[in-house]
Amino acid sequence: MDTEIVQAADLKKVDPVFGQLSFNDHEQIVFCHDKDTGLKAIIGIHNTVLGPALGGTRMWNYDNEWEALNDVLRLSRGMTFKSAITGLNLGGGKAVIIGDAKTQKTPELMRRFGEFVNGLGGKYITAEDVGMETSDMDIVREVTPYVTGISESKGGSGNPSPITAYGVFMGMKAAVNYKFGSSTMEGKKVLVQGVGHVGASLVDHLYKEGAQIMISDINQEKLLELSKKYQATIIPGDEIFKQELDVYAPCALGATINDNTVNAINTKVIAGAANNQLADENAHGKTLMERGIAFAPDFLINAGGIINVYAELEGYGTDEIMRKTENIYNTTLDIFRYAEENQITTYQAALNKAQERIDNQKLALKK
Secondary structure, eight states, rough: OOOOOGGGGGHHHHHHTTTTTTOOOEEEEEEEEHHHHHHEEEEEEEEEESEEEEOOOOEOSSSSSHHHHHHHHHHHHHHHHHHHHTTOOOOOEEEEEESOOOTTTHHHHHHHHHHHHHTTTTTTEEOOOOOOHHHHHHHTTTTTTTTOOOOOOGTOOOOHHHHHHHHHHHHHHHHHHHHHSSSOOOOOEEEEOOOSSHHHHHHHHHHTTTTTTEEEEEHHHHHHHHHHHHHHEEEOOGGGGGBSSSSSESSSSSSSSTTTTTTOOOOOOEEOOOOOOOHHHHHHHHHHHHHTTTEEHHHHTTTTTHHHHHHHHOOOOHHHHHHHTTTTHHHHHHHHHHHHHHHHHHHHHHHHHHHHHHHHHHHHHHH
């Protein structure tokens, strides 16, 4: 009998979930399918030690199901640490819907997705993410209470993007303070990659503080609009890593810091809204540290959105939302100092602090 030798590169085909590097002791993975609406979705619940898993739903036209699974696993893990380090009583979860949000998203599809969320009984609470709007969350709300980020007219906190952008701006200013000795953005050369809802709001903050703004995106119409409004320089995608920058702000999809870019990027600070900016958290985080680039951990500084939607669950108002979001500045500075004192990357420092809170809660629950 012949025995087939499975190559390492093919292991993912044998163990498509548990064999993934991005599988990190996740509690539950839910595959959702509905033929009538065309729904193909995956819900990832990473950890619920601190509370129910809250995280947005992303609709994206993935190249394949493997890519979608990898994305939801990485994103849901990030949400665990985001809530933990921000001090929220929430766990980490995320959902992805496979498809083109512009052509395939329908009210029927969103309701069906909401029914799957409802079936989890509150273990997962959804919200808005890439490819979603507040109006989509309103539709989901028709079939389940386990959704946040609904319209203010319906008693929700509304679009979380402006608060996310404000938190990123606070984290960026902290990183700039650490690197340059002052938190002012005046005169700083900042490239914002991705000018969707969050990126565009971030550009507004930078403009008001006198930064020299560069923008890049696949949406040419949006680029032209923002360029005119904020006197921003448009940079083609293949020219991003040739620019001499003070701050690089990735605000689109993740993994823009990878084997091809980590040594090429010419910046002093990296601080943006995108999730999972480091393709390899350990290797690329170490390279950035060795190159003297101050990296503001994404799951820390992009927490403004979850702070905003968490208000719906806890019932606190705008003042508390802003206070918690502004505190991202202090937490980011603390992480930089902790990393320096312990000679570790800022990503590892943030991870340590988040994990410490989770571990303490585990011990408390056992008593």
